[in-house]
Amino acid sequence: MAQHMDRETRLDIIRCAYAKRVLAAAGVSNRRVESAFAAVKREDFLGPGPWPILRWGRGYEKSPSRDPVYLYDDVLVGIIPERNLNNGQPWLHALLIASAAPKRGEHAVHVGAGVGYFTAILRHLVGRSGKITAIEFDAGLAVRLATNFTAAGNVRVIQGDGAAAEFEPADVIYVNAGATRPADSWLDRLRDAGRLILPLTSNKGFMGPEAGPIERRGAVFRIERGAGEFLAQWISPVAIFPCEGARDADSEAALNAAFENGRVREVRRLYRRDDVPEADCWVRGSGWCLAYR
Numbered sequence: 032m033a034q035h036m037d038r039e040t041r042l043d044i045i046r047c048a049y050a051k052r053v054l055a056a057a058g059v060s061n062r063r064v065e066s067a068f069a070a071v072k073r074e075d076f077l078g079p080g081p082w083p084i085l086r087w088g089r090g091y092e093k094s095p096s097r098d099p100v101y102l103y104d105d106v107l108v109g110i111i112p113e114r115n116l117n118n119g120q121p122w123l124h125a126l127l128i129a130s131a132a133p134k135r136g137e138h139a140v141h142v143g144a145g146v147g148y149f150t151a152i153l154r155h156l157v158g159r160s161g162k163i164t165a166i167e168f169d170a171g172l173a174v175r176l177a178t179n180f181t182a183a184g185n186v187r188v189i190q191g192d193g194a195a196a197e198f199e200p201a202d203v204i205y206v207n208a209g210a211t212r213p214a215d216s217w218l219d220r221l222r223d224a225g226r227l228i229l230p231l232t233s234n235k236g237f238m239g240p241e242a243g244p245i246e247r248r249g250a251v252f253r254i255e256r257g258a259g260e261f262l263a264q265w266i267s268p269v270a271i272f273p274c275e276g277a278r279d280a281d282s283e284a285a286l287n288a289a290f291e292n293g294r295v296r297e298v299r300r301l302y303r304r305d306d307v308p309e310a311d312c313w314v315r316g317s318g319w320c321l322a323y324r
Contacts, residue, residue, distance in 0.1 A: 049103035056122035059129045067155040074099040076148040083109035131203045136160040142193035143207035147179045166193040168275045192276035208274030211282035212316045227254040234283045247290045261301040282316045289314035297323045
């Protein structure tokens with residue numbers, strides 16, 4: 032028992048240090064998000080070690096042992112490494128989750144939930160009075176996701192297309208895959224004052240520097256609904272796994288051109304119409320655009 036308690040105490044200290052490092056790397060000061068990263072056990076979602084950890088330029092390397100300490104670093108951990116599918120970069124998730132600002136009692140939808148580690152952080156933030164809808168396209172991962180939340184009464188798991196799945200109106204929609212357009216279902220089901228975290232990515236790949244400058248490949252936006260409009264704000268460049276169901280060739284081509292113009296940080300609004308002047312648009316798709324004003 033003493034040995035077990037010593038191990039758990041050690042890991043608690045390590046998790047607290049990890050949470051502080053991750054938020055510092057994200058440039059975020061948020062006690063609630065830091066507390067969530069310190070509280071949720073990453074090893075509970077990634078299965079038994081050793082774990083495949085992505086080392087840029089070297090590929091995946093197994094952790095030296097099954098000690099969970101190796102998970103508490105700002106690293107990508109492979110969940111289907113042969114497909115380059117990972118449990119994502121903690122600092123980026125800390126930044127995006129802080130931008131989404133989940134509150135106690137809210138409904139958060141997680142699109143591309145994977146095995147559920149970051150879903151659990153969202154759950155910690157909405158609390159017992161809130162609820163989570165976790166959507167995962169890959170059938171095998173969805174089984175793991177559901178298993179990881181078997182005892183969680185406020186988590187609903189859906190296997191399917193995150194752009195087409197039915198869910199109740201949401202305060203937060205957190206998309207963890209690269210779309211080329213905002214799905215109508217995400218915008219339609221976003222409550223007033225709700226926040227959509229939306230990664231938009233080109234077709235230039237998502238793995239490593241060899242795919243080109245990350246600023247030319249993707250960007251994450253915070254979309255907030257209110258007073259009959261959608262305010263938009265650039266958060267970060269991103270390279271991320273593609274989102275099934277939310278991509279099309281025309282939008283990819285438009286994004287490729289938009290990323291080349293270098294004005295992504297000037298985006299201020301999302302419009303759901305086609306009559307916005309071309310000069311005001313950073314990117315335009317059929318029935319929507321991201322605009323500078």
